[in-house]
Amino acid sequence: MARDVAIVGVGHSRYGVRSDVNIGELAWESISMALEDAGLEQKDIEYFVVSSVGGWSSEYLPAVVIGEYSGLTPKGTARVEAACASGSAAVKLAYDMVASGSVDIATAIGLEKMNESPTPTVVEFIGRAGNYFWEFHNFGLTFPGYYALYATAYMDRYGATEEDLCLAAVKNHYYGARNPKAHFQKEVTLEKCMSSRYIAWPLKLYDCSPITDGSSAVILASGEVARELTDTPVWIEAIGHASDTANLSKRDDFTYLRAARLAAEQAYMQAGILDGYEMYKYFDVAEVHDCFTIAEVMAYEDLRFSKPGEGYKMLRDGETYIGGKIPVNLSGGLKAKGHPIGATGVGMVAELTNQLLQRVEKDRQAPIEKGRAIAHNVGGTGHYAYVTILSLDRPRG
């Protein structure tokens, strides 16, 4: 039987344009923080999973570069890729290694240094993330473009507007302005978002997450080891996962992400809480994958925080600020905290661990009453999806 797994240490670099550090230095910021947090040394880590997509950065084998720089060599390692959900994939693999009894302590390290390449090159790389030949080569779709296809269809079907989408940007910048680790620490107004230029119609500059450098790390331990290490373990209660077609044209509907919906249902089933469209009631706080504002709206629906077609109304009613039904993206989300592709999923888990332990900045701390938090991490344009549930209570008691 699988063993319980707890998070015993987390680290999170400042996200942004990190021209002040190279890849090894950037990873070390998070790794050293996580080791310190857990009270562990490198020798205690039995395996390290590295999530990084790369292509835009110089190091072709980031796992060993990070291992050498951080003193984790000669422990076993591998780099994993699930596009923008790579970080959650790394957490899932580290979780499985501990749960299976293969090791007692493993770490997931997320890293991306996107600004080593100029913007048009990065746009090119991300645009190729789908089906290269049938979508990119002939039709030059971009990452904002893929999500714009969803935004057009969603707004047409449900009557949401560009203003509604901008509300997600306004909220996430509001919290990003309160997070010293965020890429953008400035609030934006609805007018500013609405008057920004189109990147891929109908998505505008402020609908889009930026090109960000950053790292994050979480250290996982078996239940018994966690109990020895800390009085405040945060347990991984469930991880749901799914995928969807490489070609968007192979999908039936462009108003939701099937992979995210499946991953959420799976995670809720594992936690024994799947019922109806008020799933927010089980959680104190959520981090959702708002690479674009439309993605945050679909996340509410795919996580069953609302019925299909009603996610944008949660934004209109301010239900996802602190004090609403469920605060979402109190870190600033991908939109304002930034989206260093491979680091994002690990960063979500680090953020939610800190939220549950009530150790984030006061003006962006969710009230913790239920002791549960949820991370929704999507790779590509709904190509990959992971939904992770964290809990202050030990899953099997």
Place this chain on the structure above:
Amino acid sequence: MSREEKVSQRELFDKQMKEFEEFVESMKDSLGLPTFPDMKSGALQWYDQRWITTRFVISVEGIKEFFDKLIDGKFVTTKCKSCGELYFPPQKDCPKCRKSDMEWVELSREGELLTYTQINVKPYSFSHYDDYIVGIVRLPEGINVTAWIRADDPSKLQIGMKMRLEIVRRKPENYITYEWVPAEE
């Protein structure tokens, strides 16, 4: 949705890169190293002295009929002879019944617009084009086809409208491909 652009994004970007490289070269001449302070943070950067250009060679042997027919002005795809599953993009193998015995069938050239976008900020390899519109159209067969949309007036595009597929030559690369146009035009 403006379609006109006097200077392409590629020309702008290439000009910026040229100026940047000249700056690094001048730094290298004086310092002996390709280092320079980052414009925003002032942090010292090294400009890579090794570079590659990459272009892939992709096998289309298994679906060559698609391209043979496209040259003849026909739009075809594969259908599994054994279970009847229709595939687009065409594929050589049927994972549904695990057989590889396909026949080539012609597809409808008209369908309904499911969704669309206009790409304003382009990837480098598309940065020589004006803003272009990409749409996904559903054929009566239940197959979706992604392609550029050529429209006289993009503001008249609407989800659900009838679209017609045309086989065209993509300029300036000058290869045969297909695009959607509103059925009325």
